[in-house]
Amino acid sequence: MGAIYLVRHGQASFGAADYDVLSETGHRQARLAGRELARRGVRPTEARCGTLSRQRATAVTALAECGPGVVAKEDPRWNEYDHVDIAAHHGGGVAQDSADPRAYQDALEAALRAWIDAGDRGPAAETWPAFVARVRDAFEELAASVGKGAQAVVFTSGGVISTICGLLLGTPETGLLTLNRVAVNAGITKLVTGRSGTTLLSFNEHGHFDGEAADLLSYR
Template sequence: MAAIFLVRHGQASFGAADYDVLSDRGAEQSRAVGAELRRRRVGVTEARCGTLSRQRATAAAALAEVAPSVVAKEDPRWNEYDHVDIAAHHGGGAAQDSADPRAYQAALDAALTGWVRAGDASPCAETWPAFLGRCRAALDELAATLGKGEQAVVFTSGGVIAALCGALTGQPDTGLLTFNRVTVNAGITKIVTGRSGTTLLSFNEHGHFDGDGATLLSYR
């Protein structure tokens, strides 16, 4: 079987004017997850990332640790949902607030719930069915390129990982929120694919942030 490792990007700049930039901690997390993949002896034959700055920066830092000769191919289908647009249409315009991240998370959960329930009728530029469809298409296309025993790494975002995990466990609508709210920055999710199909093997692994690395653990 082939394996695909989905890596959430390192911590971005929550509450800042430009969210789409890795924080100092995010840069450290990116190197740490690369070192973890190297420790596991992951042989990277393919790498992908979205086009967002935080995803590309995470890919560059992690691959420098585990596969310096590999360059991640950018694909916008691995980009995160537009949280600003979703909040505007389904969450009363709730904005990121670094002083109260829990309140923002609650507002985002409510907005995402409304977005999912609205389906194709949502006024957002990208509806939930369209988002899920392009994430699944990106995964299916990558899986089709891998031969037996090959391994790929994708540097993406929490919503993408949550949507795919939900789909692979048969609960795409509820899975988005269930998985999304607990994904850690630079966590690792493993998917295996072969003749029997594509299967979620592990979700949100972050043992590389245990012990001495505990100070690097973050969810937002």
Template structure:
């Protein structure tokens, strides 16, 4: 039975002028996630990542010189655009990350409920369609019993895992809150299709200062 591993990027630079950049801790988290994949002895046939810097750099830190194909469909939702249209335009503030997260949670709920009527450049239905398409294509690239990996973001992972559990919306709005930086989720592919085997594994980070959520 083949498997797909979804790896969340390492910690980005919350509150900085350029959020889309791994922090020093994020780079270390990515390397630890790579070591965990190696420890499992996985022969990875296909590797993907989004085009965002934090996703690409996580893939590089984790896999070294292995070939990774970039695909923008693995990119995260645009939290700035969603905050602008559904959250009052509140900006990231490193001094109060909880307040920003509270706003973003509410904004994401409004974004989902607005559906195609959202003024955002990408609506929830469009986001859902593209991340499902990215996963479907990665599955199609694998032969029987082969393994693939995608380095992506918490919103993408929680949406896809929620979808496999029966509700993509619940995945985004609930699972997304607890995704760990450099956490690993495992999907298995068999005759009956894709199934979620594990979500947000982080034993490789547990009990250390590398365990972060934002």
């Protein structure tokens, strides 16, 4: 069987003017994720990432540890949903507030539920069905290309990873609303592919943030 590792990007700049920039903590998290993959013996035969800055930077930093010389192919289908646009249309325009991230998370989750419920009729630039379709397309294309013994690594975002897990376990809605809230920065999700399809083996592994690295564990 082949293996696909989905790695969430490192911590971005929550509450800053430009969220889509890895923080110093985010760079350290990405480096540890790469080292963890290397420790497991992962030698990616191919790598992919979205086009967002935080995803690309995570890919470069992690691959330097586990796949020197491997360059992640950029594909916008691996990009996260647009949380600003969704909040504007379904959440009353709530903005990130570094002083109260819990309140923002609650408001965003409510907006995501409304986004899902609106379906194709939603006012956001990208509706929930359109998001699911592009994520599914990117994932299925990759899964079909991963042969026996091959290892692929994707650097993407929590919403994308949670939606894929939902597709594999039952429904993408359940995945996004249930799993996304507990996704850690630079967490690792492992899938295996074979003749019987794709199977989720683990979600959101973050043992690389145990012990001395415990201070690097973050969710937002």
